[in-house]
Amino acid sequence: MTRTIATDHPFSPDEQAQIARLARLMVPASAVHGVPAADDALILADILHTARSDEVRVRAALEFAGGLGVPLEAAVPRLQGAVEMLPLVVVVMQCYYRDDRVMQALGMEARPPFPQGFEVPQGDWSLLEAVQRRGRIWRDA
């Protein structure tokens, strides 16, 4: 069968719409936490772009979700644990949790780790004293 594709995107408009619906079902917006849903325009654009690199497996996930014979909303209990959905879950989470607004809502700076790095406290080195008191534990050979 020849697939009619409206744009040069590997996913058809219907598939793109299905990805958006599934993304929002996974991660809806939250006023309490001050975060958008995963089908927010910016995040969705990232998801659609990223999904290209795993096109075959993401399409298989869409076919699985669409083939359950019930509306997607009603299928959530079956979808959320299904291994068939993993490729799409991976893409959605990768894109959602690198969005500036989402990172900032988590208390992170919206930047890559390099070059600033991060602070890690030394911690309490006096905890070692108990180990030092026990003495040697290696075996002679």
Add this chain to the structure above:
Amino acid sequence: MSGGIDYSPADVVIIGAGASGAAAAWNLTETRMRIVCLEQGGWMNPAEYPSTGRDWEARSQSDFAINPNRRQLKSDYPVNDDDCPIKIANFNGVGGGTILYAGHYPRFHPSDFRVASLDGVADDWPIDYATLEPYYAENDRITGVSGLAGDPAYPAKQPLMPPLPLGRSGQKVAQGFDAMGWHWWPSDTAIATTPYNGRDKCINLGFCLHGCAQGAKASTDITYWPEAIRAGVELRTWCRVKEIAVDDDTGMACGVSYYDEQGEEQFQPAHIVIMACNGVGTPRILLNSRSERFPDGLANTSGLVGTHLMLHPYASIYGVFDEELDGYRGPHDALWSQEFYETDVSRGFVRGFTYEFNRGRGPVATALTGAFSGRIPWGEGHHDAYRALFNRICGMVAICEDLPEAHNTVTLDPVLRDAHGIPAPKMTYTLSDNSRAMLDFAVERASEVLQAVGAQDLMVESPLSIGGWHLMGTARMGNDPGNSVVNAWGRAHDVRNLFVVDGSLFVTSAGVNPTRTIQSLALYVTDQMKKRLTNLFDAP
């Protein structure tokens, strides 16, 4: 000369520019021999490592995946691990596995070289801790090792830089070990905590497993290789070795056939060949080097090439805590515990294991952990469930000593081939009863540690399926040619100008990460070569 490449006979050809190949090349430079290293991958550009971009976590699943079958870069070859519950993890390029390694850098213990004498299992090594000690020290100097002197689990050794910070997560786990009255100590790491030899100190990017953009982690492309190249070693990249050729009259290796970057087959003659392709890559090339004289593969009259594969079964045990921990910040390797390292048969197994602390995980990894384990639902509950995990997970992995068993093997896959048509390796491996008992014990004890300091919820995977990163034992050393592939100084029993310096050499695996020992062995073997240069090819 052809196309700028000098194909006249080299004194030494080293195959593989990873952890051991780099150390071997560097150590041979003072001989002033002409040394050529052939490496199937290229040089890394740290400015392109994942931690420099916003997609840092995503790239750990694509071009920086630890599994070559997923990564599928031009430098990679496929590995059939269908019959292996622990999947292959490696990196192919200048630096080899050290590009991705965590830099957890323990030594073996004296008892690790005497397993048969002490515990009645496996074989003793033909060398001991004292033999390797000066090479450990030399390798530590080039690599730059951080840690704290005085670990009661080891003979005295002197780290060169202070240890990594404990952080909130390390403190939590240390409190857990203290609560149980068990050993822990700041880990030795191949991570610079102060500027070292032109490398800058660690800035806690927390993404060591996918390349260190800061250059704090000692991958050999920034430690041994620059010095070796300055001293005259020729490192030829994008050269995939197919086989080692043998002079059928003398039975000596006479050179190496390889595919260059253009896919053209080339032949580099050599007086000495050194294998440094790791515990899977080395047996693969030896087995593929068949000749009239060696119909079952080179150096394989014992039939042992590719057998006794050891992998270190891992268990991972994490706790979820109420309070905020380090999460995505900082390298993992802050501490280890060797409370259960030495044999105590009342535990139901022989030998033992090391716990290696694990600091936490990034925002995407947290979401995926939660989603895959059913802890984070779709829909309304997503955000609260996510926040109960984010920056609240820490724990450890147990690195279990894997005993050498002949039926765990690397063979040539009859069907699968790499992009150049060279047969791919196939790993066949079953977990022993001893390993299963050790893994179960390790999970139980680690759970007690984490629960002692308030872990609400435990996440356990045992064995860790992704953890085939320690590849050992497939060209084992020994004094008896019937029970080993190379002799006590790394020379093949069958072929007197063929040496092995990588993890294939291991007689037993110990219960620690192997790379510090692999590199020290590479220095030891090449030192033995230097001492014997005038009679290197003589009968033993």
